[in-house]
Amino acid sequence: MNNKYILDLIYLVASVTFVLGLKMLSGPKTARRGNLWAAAGMGIAVVGTIALHEGEVSPIIYILIGLAILIGSVIGWIAAKRVKMTAMPEMVSLFNGMGGACAALISLLEYHHNVGLTLRTGIIMGGMIIGAVSFAGSIVAFLKLNGTMRKSIRVPQYNLLNLLVLIVVAACGIYLSFSNEANGLILYTTFALALLYGFLFVIPIGGDDMPVVISLINSFTGLAAAFGGFLYHNQVMLTGGILVGSAGTLLTVAMCRAMNRPLFNVIFGAFGESAVAGGATKTQGSVKDISITDAAVLMNYSKSVIIVPGYGLAVAQAQHVIHELEQILESRGVQVKYAIHPVAGRMPGHMNVLLAESNVDYGKLAEMEDVNPEFASTDVVLVVGANDVVNPAAKNDPSSPIYGMPILEVENAHHIIINKRSMNAGYAGIDNELFYNPKTNMLFGDAKDALSKLVTELKAM
């Protein structure tokens, strides 16, 4: 009898570690400890749930649970340890999908025990639908980020189609909740349609917006876990789930704010459509190429260089070679800094993680607000694989879809070197007048490739 009370206390402790963990994760000094606290809380919650369960349980079930946890731990541990730093976002997305799938499976299993109990079935449906949506959505996000699925596919009228699927899913869920008879066919149809909805939800969204989507789906999974909390009257699932649900939503909003892009547009794709309209006013002018040697000379003999790393640097995994470049320039007496846009890289903060991995000094990373006034007194700005975050249209062109987004004001520098693979427009699909600026020189090529050549050239000088 006392077991239940002990378990309740354990759940309380675990819930507190989750709150503390999240709190500590929000500060650079305490973040790592916060993560470990939350992990410890999770550990005791799991052990407590197994050890303090009341009622007859066959030993074979304990063995199966132990085996499943062992398999999951080994795979999860190895996958997390092996993943490259640049591939972190898709890994997070994948793990998130696993949680969603877990929630959906629980609901599938519980359905048959609860037929006829309207509210309980309703909760089960909620968990199943949200879990399935976040599973399918996460997998698509994962495939998009790792490059398997490159194009953003836009089915005609997809907003309407999505809405239709969602309505059918909701209707089926409501029907099953009120029905007094088990209906496997409708159950699995609902499940399949929820998966389809998750797929359709993410498929039209481009790679640059994936972080926002992952963060959003992350909070969905939290919600799915919270439904489980209601189902089992389990406080730790409820607190854990809801904490992530609300913190995740806030984080999503914060990311959108950094990009000055309403969440609504990210999801419903208004972005792509308005970009087409904005495309009519194409910037005219010619683009100047620069050779590796000239670029090396220019940087070698300048006083200050600011590097603007972007998505392209992350994709090309050029974080180590850029650090090498920085060190050589420093050894020649050039002042080097990195200007980090809040949404640079593949996720907010991802660029910092990447550069930290290649041992770039923390003090050299400058945030947007601090570095913007410095561009005017900077000799050379080297933009690597960034586009929209340095597009002056965000400031000067009210008709531009990115108008109002805070940008790095690199156009104020004396010289601008832009490394890009081609003249293709950035994710936003709009032209960048910066490329046609008389102060701008284009250094075409893969970021890693071009930077390595620059390093070789500089070494020879």
Place this chain on the structure above:
Amino acid sequence: MNEVLHFLGTHIELIYILVLSIFVGIEVISNVPAVLHTPLMSGANAIHGVVIVGSIIVMLNTEADHVVLLSLGFIAVILGTLNVVGGFVVTDRMLEMFKKKK
């Protein structure tokens, strides 16, 4: 209607937890610097892995001879564990990078 009221009444403490947790969730991360967005997302991702507790409860309540349900439950526990272990380890790796600098 009665059923709804009954449900709310019997679950009132859960509803309290729900409402208060929403506020706590928003409050604790409101001052997070952009640098920590990715690790925070990853850490939060690991925390919703608490759904694993649900999958364990399902397993514990299943009869030992029900192969289909047990298999599904088994998979659910594996998936939940992946979410938890993978999530925490990946977050730790990200944060380890930051620490080296200090």
